[in-house]
Amino acid sequence: MKSDRISARQFQADGSFAGRLQKLVREVVVPYQYGILNDSVSGAEKSHAVENIRLAARKNTGEDVPPEAFYGMIFQDSDVAKWIEAAAYTLIATGRDEALESEVDGIVDLYAASQHEDGYVNSYFTVKAPGREWTNLREAHELYCGGHMIEAAAAYYEATGKRKLLDVMCRFADCAYDEFMHRNTRGVPGHPEIELALMKLSRATGEKRYAALAKHFIDQRGQAPNYFVEEEKGRGWNVWQGSAELDTDYTQSTLPVREQKDAVGHAVRAVYLYTGMADVAKETGDETLLSACRALWESITRRRMYVTGGIGSTGIGEAFTVDYHLPNDTVYAETCASIGLMFFAKKMLENEHRGEYGDVMERAFYNTVLAGMQLDGTKFFYVNPLEVVPGISGVAVTHRDDLPERPGWYACACCPPNVARCVASLGVYAYSENETTLFADLFVGGTVETKKGLSLCCETQFPHGGAVKYTVSGAGEMTFAVRIPAWSKKAALNVNGEAVDLATAVKDGYAYLTRDWRDGDKVELSLDMAPRFVYADPKVAADSGKAAVQMGALVYCAEGADNGEVLPLSVDTSVPPQALPFDAALLGGVVPVEARGFRAEPAAALYSDEPPKQTPCAIRMIPYYAWANRGLHEMRVWLPAR
Numbered sequence: 001m002k003s004d005r006i007s008a009r010q011f012q013a014d015g016s017f018a019g020r021l022q023k024l025v026r027e028v029v030v031p032y033q034y035g036i037l038n039d040s041v042s043g044a045e046k047s048h049a050v051e052n053i054r055l056a057a058r059k060n061t062g063e064d065v066p067p068e069a070f071y072g073m074i075f076q077d078s079d080v081a082k083w084i085e086a087a088a089y090t091l092i093a094t095g096r097d098e099a100l101e102s103e104v105d106g107i108v109d110l111y112a113a114s115q116h117e118d119g120y121v122n123s124y125f126t127v128k129a130p131g132r133e134w135t136n137l138r139e140a141h142e143l144y145c146g147g148h149m150i151e152a153a154a155a156y157y158e159a160t161g162k163r164k165l166l167d168v169m170c171r172f173a174d175c176a177y178d179e180f181m182h183r184n185t186r187g188v189p190g191h192p193e194i195e196l197a198l199m200k201l202s203r204a205t206g207e208k209r210y211a212a213l214a215k216h217f218i219d220q221r222g223q224a225p226n227y228f229v230e231e232e233k234g235r236g237w238n239v240w241q242g243s244a245e246l247d248t249d250y251t252q253s254t255l256p257v258r259e260q261k262d263a264v265g266h267a268v269r270a271v272y273l274y275t276g277m278a279d280v281a282k283e284t285g286d287e288t289l290l291s292a293c294r295a296l297w298e299s300i301t302r303r304r305m306y307v308t309g310g311i312g313s314t315g316i317g318e319a320f321t322v323d324y325h326l327p328n329d330t331v332y333a334e335t336c337a338s339i340g341l342m343f344f345a346k347k348m349l350e351n352e353h354r355g356e357y358g359d360v361m362e363r364a365f366y367n368t369v370l371a372g373m374q375l376d377g378t379k380f381f382y383v384n385p386l387e388v389v390p391g392i393s394g395v396a397v398t399h400r401d402d403l404p405e406r407p408g409w410y411a412c413a414c415c416p417p418n419v420a421r422c423v424a425s426l427g428v429y430a431y432s433e434n435e436t437t438l439f440a441d442l443f444v445g446g447t448v449e450t451k452k453g454l455s456l457c458c459e460t461q462f463p464h465g466g467a468v469k470y471t472v473s474g475a476g477e478m479t480f481a482v483r484i485p486a487w488s489k490k491a492a493l494n495v496n497g498e499a500v501d502l503a504t505a506v507k508d509g510y511a512y513l514t515r516d517w518r519d520g521d522k523v524e525l526s527l528d529m530a531p532r533f534v535y536a537d538p539k540v541a542a543d544s545g546k547a548a549v550q551m552g553a554l555v556y557c558a559e560g561a562d563n564g565e566v567l568p569l570s571v572d573t574s575v576p577p578q579a580l581p582f583d584a585a586l587l588g589g590v591v592p593v594e595a596r597g598f599r600a601e602p603a604a605a606l607y608s609d610e611p612p613k614q615t616p617c618a619i620r621m622i623p624y625y626a627w628a629n630r631g632l633h634e635m636r637v638w639l640p641a642r
């Protein structure tokens with residue numbers, strides 16, 4: 001059964017977990033990132049992103065701006081775009097704000113002034129490489145930056161009704177349409193993103209040509225001869241380095257998308273592409289495309305995904321590698337990739353409501369995506385390791401990307417503003433609806449207004465508690481479908497105190513409640529939050545003989561701040577881990593978990609004939625998303641099991 005995500009305007013978070021995160025994004029993250037993008041935060045990696053756009057605007061009006069004045073990545077514009085989108089969603093989530101809007105409007109004015117007459121807009125090409133537009137689609141990210149700015153424009157229009165950025169991006173999309181539907185009809189983006197953005201723009205404006213261009217890019221990708229190989233031959237310039245043999249897997253262009261079975265290459269590109277594919281499949285009813293999406297979904301979630309919902313096992317190409325290769329210490333698991341996995345999961349839900357999509361979206365969000373941001377909102381992980389040893393992590397040549405602490409910013413800063421926009425728009429991931437049904441895909445405290453005029457208020461301590469209570473306002477017939485997570489071994493559901501038989505109500509992971517709802521009706525869901533050990537398929541060599549701990553959707557880790565050295569620890573899996581009382585003062589409020597286990601005594605030599613002596617001990621664990629907030633420590637998700 002198909003559905004649409006709700007609009008951000010239909011959801012208002014309360015003061016519980018997600019609402020507090022959205023408040024943090026509004027009060028800390030958005031102002032902090034605005035400062036970074038405007039180079040007014042000292043001590044952090046330089047951005048120059050807004051200045052690049054200002055320079056492009058000056059050059060566009062005839063001023064002499066030297067090419068070397070541009071600073072940063074070729075996709076530096078996209079940091080600004082994601083920030084605008086985050087700001088827009090906070091205006092919806094936490095209320096209009098003149099000061100914030102004038103900051104956004106200021107950037108929009110610069111960006112509009114930097115737009116060429118034909119609609120093209122990109123600060124890198126305007127300042128640094130004029131005349132080379134559209135000639136290096138593999139590396140140059142023009143369509144990627146454009147896609148992000150389209151998403152920003154749609155969000156800002158939704159938040160404020162202001163059309164200026166939307167009009168700019170429609171002109172850009174028209175320019176791209178002319179280029180790729182009429183002139184360079186074989187060209188496709190090196191970094192997918194604009195496909196999903198064009199689908200959004202098409203919905204925001206009602207303009208079908210934008211959806212047609214998205215479909216065109218998806219249909220063209222991977223057709224022989226490979227566009228990127230052909231493009232490379234005649235070009236004569238590269239952003240990074242030329243390569244005699246291009247890795248077409250890196251850009252998911254080895255095969256036409258409908259023939260792709262394995263998730264390969266750069267992980268963020270992959271999931272952004274698959275999201276676009278799933279969106280086009282939904283709009284066109286293309287079953288072949290949807291079945292390719294299902295195969296790629298299975299490739300990721302059955303064989304290539306970490307327990308934390310991280311994807312991309314290596315920093316070499318920021319990429320997927322092969323099935324069951326999931327190292328915990330040299331992992332990549334880029335924050336953006338898990339955000340993209342949420343996008344893909346949500347778009348699959350909109351095609352067909354199956355609980356596994358919601359389960360994975362939840363896994364990615366509550367573990368890797370949230371770990372991407374320090375609890376105070378000012379530092380960010382790009383790479384999300386599941387095992388960290390200070391002195392090795394971030395230091396050894398193989399572990400350079402796997403930092404033990406979050407930096408304040410990055411030269412390549414895709415992740416921090418991506419987390420901000422994701423958290424600020426969480427409501428749209430929490431619910432979907434169609435003519436008959438409201439689906440609860442995530443458990444997020446707050447109120448959702450349905451298009452049918454009913455509203456539901458959700459009260460919950462999730463992810464730290466498993467009670468979820470919905471109260472109906474208004475009256476009318478509707479089906480309310482609530483996800484029953486696969487991790488909940490026991491679940492109980494009742495309506496106005498009367499138990500629902502889950503054996504008959506649940507289909508594909510959702511419990512369907514169809515009735516003539518009355519004002520004040522209550523739906524209560526109780527999920528099994530007992531902490532439990534989880535084990536990986538033995539094909540995952542890195543996790544062989546190990547166990548991890550999960551409570552509800554949260555993956556836990558053992559960190560040095562609670563345990564001293566973590567490497568000598570092993571868990572006793574014959575004793576179930578125990579939840580300790582909720583500790584409001586710990587890490588912003590968490591439920592610590594305690595497992596029984598052993599600590600190996602220090603060894604006298606690198607190798608010895610005697611096994612280390614083991615002393616029984618308690619092992620304190622915290623949610624993975626909250627790690628690295630108390631200084632430099634060892635950390636492990638997977639512990640040796642005894």
Ligand SMILES: [Zn+2]
Nearest residue numbers: 334336414415
């Ligand atoms: Zn990123």
